[in-house]
Amino acid sequence: MTSFILFAALLIVAVIAILLPPLLRAPKPSTGADHREANLAIFRDQLAELERERENGSLALADFEQAQNELQRRLLDEVQPAASAPSETRPGRKTALALLVVLPLAAAGGYALLGNQQALDPLQRQARITPQQIEGMVAGLVEKLKENPDDSKGWLMLARSYKVLERFPQAAEAYGRAGALVDQNPELLADYAEVLSRSQGGDLQGKPTELVERALKIDPNEPQALLLAGAAASDRQQFALAADYWARLLAQIEPGSEEAKALAAAVERARAIAAQGAAAAPAGQTAVANGSAVSGEVTLSGEVAGQASPDDVLFVFARPDEGPRMPLAATRARVGDLPLRFRFDDSMALAGGKKLSDFKTVSIEARVAKAGKAQSSSGDLFGTLSGVKPGSQGLRLLIDQVQP
The missing domain is CATH 1.10.287 (Helix Hairpins)
Incomplete structure (x- = not known):
């Protein structure tokens, strides 16, 4: 609307600028x-x-x-x-004044009578697609896919359309027909898992969990996959695992936002429930967990302390020394919490089900994430201990390096 009004005003000014000078010019x-x-x-x-x-x-x-x-x-x-x-007045000046007043008023009045005033409202100009129109487009897409069933992009478009219409079983079926286009994309895998779960009444176990795990193998920090993985773990009463998934997601959300507050509360509840469950666990299970646990303390070197602020995000995690570098366990804190005591055991296993006790040695890394995300970035401060055997206690991990 603003652009139209400005253009119309400039047009009127241009017309007046052309007409007035000859009328206002002093007669020769x-x-x-x-x-x-x-x-x-x-x-x-x-x-x-x-x-x-x-x-x-x-x-x-x-x-x-x-x-x-x-x-x-x-x-x-x-x-x-x-x-x-001498008794005659100068009609040119009167005409000029009349044009100056009448022309803008006439233009505005003419548009008010003959123009489409709703077109000036940006909300009115936006296309309003009704559910019936969406249904019509979906029906047309279905007919095209009958003629070309190998059109992966068409199936993907159909899946998203069915999701908008909340027709989740059809959306899940369409995602399944999209083939490699979905299989190689972590975001689409997570979306597929969601619609499949909703078509099953919200149950994430089985194929939805498999899809989520495949998404996290491609991208360990895919947000929707982390959210669903935490929910699936919570459904299985693996609250420590759920808390870890959600903590990794929390690191990617803007601090202080409503989403961050809600997710942080969920992480704390899951950890509290996990702690209660560990306290009530049978002695044999506790002994197994304790036997493979690693623990210690993280400190910050004075040489790099000036490059960190108390509110910077701190991640501490365990990785296998050999094989995939997927974290086995992780925790999140702040630089202001240093020196920080940590403890990892098999009950804190992350995606894929791998545990500390499955490996002969692991690496413990602490990272001050300047970007607030778990993945490393230039300027991060970090420290690493390699060759740590499961069951090691009293470890001393010093953050003394800067990521190039």
Whole structure:
């Protein structure tokens, strides 16, 4: 709307700028006076000529009087406009003022009467697609896919359309027909898992969990996959695992936002429930977990301390020394919490089900994430202990390096 009004105003200004100068310009000295003076001189010459002819006797008295009267009449006709000129006003200036006022008002009034005023409202200009129109487009897409069933992009579009219509079983089926387009994309795998779960009444176990795990193998920090993985772990009453998934997601959310607050509360509840469950666990299970646990303390070197602030995010995690570098366990804190005590055991296993006790040695890494995310980035501060055997206690991990 603003652009249209500005354009219309500029157009009116341009028209006025073209019309006004000739009307407002001071008139040049009139040539009418010169013309009248020339005519008067001619009249005087003609009158003198008439008098000479009368004196010479070549013109009769009656003819002289008639010619003299004709000259006098013509003289009066010539002089009369000049006498009345001073009393006339300048119509050009009045016209200019009228245009200046009337033209914008006329344009606005004309648009108000004849124009489409709703077109000035950006909300009115937005396309309003009704559910019936979406249904029509979906039906047309279904017909096209019948003719070309190998169109992966078409199946993906159909899946998303069914999701908008909350027709989750059909959406899940369409995702399944999209093939490799979904299989290699962690975001689409997570979306597929969600619609499949919703088509099963919210149950994430089984294939939805498999899809989530595949998504996290491609991208360990895919947000929707982390959210669903935490929910699936919570459904299995693996609350420590759920808390870890959600903590990894929390690291990617803007601190202080409503989403961050809600997720942080869920992480704390899951950890509290996990702690209660560990306290009530049978002695044999506790002994197994304790036997593979690693624990210690993280500190920050004075050489790099000036590059960190108390609110910077701190991650501490365990990785296998050999094989995939997927974290086995992780925790999240702040630089202000240093020195920080940590403890990892099999109950804190992350995606894929791998545990500390499955490996001969692991690495423990602490990282001050300047970007607030778990993945490393330039400027991060970190420290690493390698070759740590499961069951090691009293470890000392010093953060003393800067990521190039």
